[in-house]
Amino acid sequence: MPADHLVGDFSQDAQLVHAARGGDRAAFGELYERYGRMVHGVLLAHVPYAEVADLVQDVFLVALSHLDSLREPTAFAGWLLAIARNRANDFHRRPRAAEEIQDSAGTSDPDEQEARAALAAIQSLPETYRETLSLRLVEGMTGPEIAVRTGMTPASVRVNLHRGMKQLREKLGKSANHG
Amino acid sequence: MGDEYLWHGSGEPDAEVERLEKLLGRFRSEPRPVEFPAAATSPPRSGSSWERWWRVAAGAVLLLGSIWLLRALTGRAEWTIAGMEGSPRIDGKIAEQNDGWKIGQSLETDGTSRVKLRVDGLGEIEVGPNASLVLLETNATQQQIRLVRGTIRASLTAPPYVFLVRTPGAYAMDMGCAYTLQVTDAGVSILHVTVGWVDLQHGFRQSLVPAGAAAESRPAIGPGAPYFEDSSERFREALETVNFDVEDAKARSDALTILLAEARTRDAFTLLNLFRRVDADDRGRLYDRLAVLLPPPAGVTRQNAVDGQGLDPWWDKLGLGHAKKGLKGPPRVEE
Numbered sequence: 001m002p003a004d005h006l007v008g009d010f011s012q013d014a015q016l017v018h019a020a021r022g023g024d025r026a027a028f029g030e031l032y033e034r035y036g037r038m039v040h041g042v043l044l045a046h047v048p049y050a051e052v053a054d055l056v057q058d059v060f061l062v063a064l065s066h067l068d069s070l071r072e073p074t075a076f077a078g079w080l081l082a083i084a085r086n087r088a089n090d091f092h093r094r095p096r097a098a099e100e101i102q103d104s105a106g107t108s109d110p111d112e113q114e115a116r117a118a119l120a121a122i123q124s125l126p127e128t129y130r131e132t133l134s135l136r137l138v139e140g141m142t143g144p145e146i147a148v149r150t151g152m153t154p155a156s157v158r159v160n161l162h163r164g165m166k167q168l169r170e171k172l173g174k175s176a177n178h179g
Numbered sequence: 180m181g182d183e184y185l186w187h188g189s190g191e192p193d194a195e196v197e198r199l200e201k202l203l204g205r206f207r208s209e210p211r212p213v214e215f216p217a218a219a220t221s222p223p224r225s226g227s228s229w230e231r232w233w234r235v236a237a238g239a240v241l242l243l244g245s246i247w248l249l250r251a252l253t254g255r256a257e258w259t260i261a262g263m264e265g266s267p268r269i270d271g272k273i274a275e276q277n278d279g280w281k282i283g284q285s286l287e288t289d290g291t292s293r294v295k296l297r298v299d300g301l302g303e304i305e306v307g308p309n310a311s312l313v314l315l316e317t318n319a320t321q322q323q324i325r326l327v328r329g330t331i332r333a334s335l336t337a338p339p340y341v342f343l344v345r346t347p348g349a350y351a352m353d354m355g356c357a358y359t360l361q362v363t364d365a366g367v368s369i370l371h372v373t374v375g376w377v378d379l380q381h382g383f384r385q386s387l388v389p390a391g392a393a394a395e396s397r398p399a400i401g402p403g404a405p406y407f408e409d410s411s412e413r414f415r416e417a418l419e420t421v422n423f424d425v426e427d428a429k430a431r432s433d434a435l436t437i438l439l440a441e442a443r444t445r446d447a448f449t450l451l452n453l454f455r456r457v458d459a460d461d462r463g464r465l466y467d468r469l470a471v472l473l474p475p476p477a478g479v480t481r482q483n484a485v486d487g488q489g490l491d492p493w494w495d496k497l498g499l500g501h502a503k504k505g506l507k508g509p510p511r512v513e514e
Contacts, residue, residue, distance in 0.1 A: 040208035046488065049206050056208070071320065071340060078380070092488030115202040122203075124459035127487065128384060128401075136185065137196070138203045143186040155399045156381065162182050163425050167458065169195065170428070 014073035021067050028067075032060055035077065038149045039084045041135040045123060046088035055091065059084045078151050121171040129164030136161055258298050258314060265292030267306070280314050287311045288329065298322060301342060302335035315345070326368070330361040340378075348396030349381040356390070366398045371408065379405075386452060389499055397423055404452035407445055414441035418449065422456070435461055439468040447473040448497055454487050462487055473497070 013034070019027035039059050043052045062083050070079055122130050122137070135141045135150075143161055147154040184193045258280040260267075267274045267288045280286055280296065286306065288294060294306040301322055306312065310329020316322065322337070325345040334357045335342055342353040347366035351358075356375025362368045370377060371393045379386040379394055381401030388394045394405035403422030406415055420434035435457065442450060450469050454462055466484035469475070476492040483489040 037208045044206060052206075089488055089491070092483065092486055111202065112205075115205055118199055118202055119206060126458055127455045136188075137199050138206050139208060140188070140200065140204070142188045152381070153399070156401065158182070158186055159399045159425075161185050165182070165185055165196070166426075167428070168199075 013076040017073035041139040045130040045134040132160040261297035262295035267292045305332040347398040349379040349402045352378040368396045
C-alpha cells in the first residue's frame, strides 16, 4: 500500500503549512528543519556543490512565497521536491561562466579529488538513483528516513539504494581501472 | 553481505559504503541560519516562455477550480451507482442502482459484472469485470480511490489533480482527461489516455502521458517512460526492458540500441522521457538519435543532454499540445 504509512507525518506537515500560511515564521522554520537536508541532497544530485547552498535558500524562499498555491498541504514534501528539481533545471538553463560550474578544478588533496570523483559518479547515475544515493551517502539519511521525507515507499527506496549502489560500484571500479 | 548497512546505516558496516560516507560527508548540508521574509510575496520572475505559460495556466486552472469548487460545495460530492450489469458488491453486499459508495468501502465486480459510478462535478468512472477498488477520500477538493485490480475507464470534467487513483506502481492524477487504467494481479498498472493528459507519479519518478499514449507502472519501480500506442512492437518491447530491467545494465543497453533504431520522429516524446531514467553515457546516445529525429532547438547542447538538464525547449518543439486542460504549457510540475 503505497505511502499510507506516511499519513501521520504528512499531517504534521499540513499543520505547519497552515500555520506558515497564517504568518507563523517558526512553523516555516520547522518545515525548513525537516526538509532542508532533503532539498540539499536532491540539489546536490544535479548541480555543482558550490551552488547548492544558495539554491537551497532559493527553493525555500520560492516555497514560502507560493505556499498559498499549494492545493493539498499534506503534499508539501512532493511539492518542495518539484521546486528543487525545477530550480536545478533552471540552473542548467541559464548562461554562466565556464569556471562557475567546475567543482573539480584546483585541488591537490587526494581525498578531496576522490570525493569529487565519487560525487561526479553519483551525479552521472539515472535520476532516481542519484537522488537516493545523494541523500544516503552525502546527507547521511537512512533508508527509512528517505522514505518518510520523500514520500517514496520503503521498498522503492531500498530497491533504489541497492541498484544505485551497484551501478556506483561499477562506475567507481571503471574509473579506478582507467586511472 | 546484504544491504542492511546501506539501508539502516547501522550494524556491520559495508566497507565501501562506509568509505564513501566519510569521503562524501564533506558535501553534507550544514545547518545555517536563514532569514525568511515576514511577508509571503512573490519574487520577481524571469520572462521565459515556460514561466509566462505557467502564470497563464495557473490563472486558468484557478478559474476552473473556483467554478468546480462552487458546484461541488453547492452539490453533494457523493459517489453513486449510475448504471450496472450483473451483481457488483459494496463491502460484500450486492449493490443496487443509485446506491451510494462511501469512504472506506470496497467495490468489487465478478466476471460478469460492470458498474458505472458518477460524482457531481467530477465525471463518470466505469468499472469492468473482475475489479476491486476502495474509496479513500471524497470532498470538495479531492476524490481518491485505490484500484487494487481490474480495469476502470474514467471520463472526467473536474479541474486537474482533483481525481487521484492509487495503484501499486504509481498514483494516476487526472489533468482533465479520459483514460483507461488497468491493474493486473501482479500489481502492474497500464494506462491508456484517450483525451487530455494524466500525471503518473511514484516517489522521484514522474511520467506525463498525453492522449494517444500509454505507460506502464510497476511496484517498487514506478512509472516507466510513456510511449505512443502506434509505435512498433519492437520499440515497445525494447522500452519495457529499458524501463524496468533495472538489474541488468547490458540488457538495458542492448534494448536501448534497438529502441533508438526503431524510433520514429513521433517517438521523440519517449526518448525525451528517457533522459531522466538512463545514465550519462546513454543520455549521450539518446541525444545523438534525437538530434536526427528532431533537431535540437537553439541553446540545447549535447552537454545539456548528458547532464540531463535544460531540455525544456526540446519538449516545446515536440508540438504535442500541452498538459493542464489543453492549455498551452510544459509538462512540468506545478510550483
